[in-house]
Amino acid sequence: MQYMVQSRAPQLAQMRKGALEYCVLALLRDGERYGFELVRELSNAELVTSEGTIYPLLSRLRADGAVETSWRESTQGPPRRYYKLTAEGKASLDFFAVEWQRFCQAVNGILAVGAGQ
């Protein structure tokens, strides 16, 4: 049984990873944030355990044109790299938000049927 649970873990990890990308975009909807702030929010929400894994994701989002970055001076410590949602990123997020709702409803519906029988 333990093996079965473990063998499913990569699929869950893939789902989590797919959703995580949009959680990053959602955190940027109300304004720019710097990397550490983003990671800390996701970490506090228990969406990530290895905080460092967010940075490759941010790089990818930047390469895809969903976010853009700029350097800002910090009142304490070194300058910080701020991330900002682009129009493209915003469109992608809006699309996901609708699809995600539909997906959740559909899955919940099926899970409820299964549990009722």
Next chain:
Amino acid sequence: MSEALFGSELDAMVTRYLEELNDALRRLPSSKRDHLISEIREHIVEMRAERPVRDRSDMEALLNRVGLPEDIAAVALEDVEDTGELADEAGPPIVAPAESRFLGGRVSKRTFMIGTAAAAIVLFGLFVGVAVGSHRGQAVFGIVRSGSSVRPVLIQPAPPAAIREAVPNVIGENPAEAAATLSAAGLTFSVDNASSTTTPIGVVVSQNPPAGSFVPSRRQVTIVVSTGPQSTTS
């Protein structure tokens, strides 16, 4: 211990962590690799500013929270593999390590990625070996002579990094056998030394992750090789 000395010890832990990360990211184009490492370095600076790191165990907890270098590398390489833009350069030449360096116990914390060295010591005791590994996402093999470099030969596409492998047991094997076992299982490894009163010199005492764990392909397994009963820590 003075505070300055203590601080430098903690800084050294960060430096070592970033070196391990750099090593794990070897297949990433260097501009992306440098960018990622500087971001992780900044992240660690922010973490330390947020909550002071007082001792080694604080720093271990912090680095643990940042994540295993292999885990960060797995995400970074997966993204890059999707777009097919791995490092153009062939990377460091594949050099077969002389087996005496394993036997003599002088290889400490030395990491060999599959595809750069791993199974070159399969034919233990001979000067000729077969290197099997992964080069730019493809499985390769080559005949190597100890200390020489080899041009990889393509055989078949390597499986994606996300596939999970079962870690085989290598405790009780010599480093060459362990290298062959681990590379056959699609894993990489690093070698550490430790004294042991119960295990003969040159035999694997312990491994991490343990046998039977499921880990991503190319995950690094640390094998600890006995240096015999003499203690270096007393």
